[in-house]
Amino acid sequence: MLPRRSTVNPSAFPVSVLHLLLLFFLITAEPASGSACDSTAVEAMARRAEETVQRAFRFLWEVRVQFDIADTVQDPQRTGVVGIEHSPLTTTIGNEEAKELSREPGWATWLVRELASRDIWSGADVAVSFSGSFPALNIAVLAALQELKADVKAIASVGASSWGANEVGLSWPEMERLLREEKILRVGSSAVTLGGTGDRGHEWGEYAQKLAVLAVRRSRLPLLKPISLRDAVKKRMLFYGEPDDYFCFINVGGGQATLGGGANIRFDRGGWFFKPHPLHGNPDGVMDRFLDAGVPCLNLLFLEGMDRTYRILSP
DSSP: OOOOOOOSOTTHHHHHHHHHHHHHHHHHOOOBTTOOOOHHHHHHHHHHHHHHHHHHHHHHHHHHHHTTOOOTTTOTTOOSOOOOSOOTTBOSOOOHHHHHHHTSTTHHHHHHHHHHHTTOOBTOEEEEEEOTTOHHHHHHHHHHHHHHTOEEEEEEESOBOTTSSEETTEEHHHHHHHHHHTTSOSOOOSEEEOBSGGGBTTTSOHHHHHHHHHHHHHHTOOBOOOSSHHHHHHHHHHHHOOGGGOSEEEEESOOHHHHOOSSSOSSOSSEEEOSOOSSOOTTOOHHHHHHHTTOOEEEEOSHHHHHHHHTSSOO
């Protein structure tokens, strides 16, 4: 018996192939900034970001083990990002409970979901300021932005409060360099400051200043060298460029140049800010400049209250 002849119209094949190619494009194409994305894709990115944070923790712990500075008493979770109470690079007294909260799993997941909900996608320009006080949060922010494929323009600081990245040889810019060389992080900072008072480590003595400059050299990032707090704000804004070129600004920690000078912190809560603060700083900081331009700002500070407000880690 002869085989049955096909009843399919040959002219239909090009259309079918075209449909398949179109379907493949829709499934694999990266979402452009400003476009919506389904929850499945967001959850996949959130999961990968959290995995990146855990990989970073494991790697930094192994670095500490290698140099015999691993401390399972202060860092029972073995995150590798817990510093010491005091060192030459310490700027202020830190809140140990806040540092512990910053190391909890879930920040990267929340950041991916939160930023995605605000249309931060591939190609979205995001300005960031990193303090050495919260290295775990710094990693979570970079892991989230890496998954979202945002364009990151960030400044890192050497100085850190107690229990942060305040150890000689493991300041935040040096940690970040190690993580990028290990290809755990593919995005990161493009400039560095000394941090601390005036964004220039004004509270440090000559010895600590030399240690901070050595940390900058090891980071292989260009150093912004202000002569005053007002000049620090100016130099940071020259680095960032026009504020309205950005989708958002993210701040980690309590850096003076970012939050502004004065006796009290005006941005006294964690979370989103959308409008300029009614009170002026002495001087106004980088975050004021972005808010003046109508750019949303995410302040990662006062973590306990922020967790309660946004239910980041709470069930």
